[in-house]
Amino acid sequence: MANINIGIEENARIEIAQGLKHLLADSYTLYLQTHNFHWNVTGPQFRELHLMFEEHYTELATAVDDIAERIRTLGVAAPGTYKAFAQLSSIEEVDGVPSANEMIVILTASHEAVVRTCRQALKLAQEAEDESSAALISDRMREHEKTAWMLRAML
Template sequence: MQSVAKEFPVKTGVDRKDRRELAKMLTKIIGSSHVLYAKIRGVHWNVVGPAFYSLHKMTEEQYEDLNEAIDDMAERIRAIGFQAPTGLAEMMEHSVVKDQTKLLPANDMVKELVEDHDSVSRLLREGVAEAEAAEDVKTADLLTERIGVHEEAAWMLRATIS
């Protein structure tokens, strides 16, 4: 099979230029979500101490949710006519979340996850504003829902290490 994803002509009422900018923003959100996903998995696998069980279960729920959300956002890029990102290098290039470079104590790992969820929440707010300006209500709704998920995740992690 020689098929390669390419831009589709889409005529849904959102200008191509606006859709292109939204695809770029979604790529940044997907990249950030991928890096966060990897960091959450690292905490899930490596957490030890008195909060092990609760953090192990909580992080599993978070990375499973992120996996589905990443797929939804990539499919949204395709639905608005553009290519979804591929490869880890592209994900990391566009991420506002920094990669985990060494194993940290559990509290420090969780503090980083809190900061990362907050960073993704801020990025999502930018994405919502961009989608609303382009009158792309579907993308705005998708990203608005994600804000609440990240804010709740940060709250639960904060409460765990308080």
């Protein structure tokens, strides 16, 4: 890639991109987890949860693209394999099909994990005065905090 001169030192760009890689991995893993639960939820809350999970994974599909594109903007390759995401993500994969209530508990914890990843990445962006990355991360953090709150309210 050509020389990048956007006012952020190369080392800082690489460090911020690394934080964003973790956020991308968490977001993609959460996308997959949410989609899985959308397909497999059963019980009295089926319709409500099925539709809510669809809203969540649709929003996450846009988010992963935004995060990956920001990583590329910083001049770093974005991870794009399950292997890479598994190594970078703080979200544990779920075996089997949990009950609807367990799905809500698991998704709440996963959204909270993404918030913690956002907080770590946000510090890196703020230290480098990278407002574009900070804004993206802050927006993602706010979305995951709100979603975790809504999920907790269902328990």
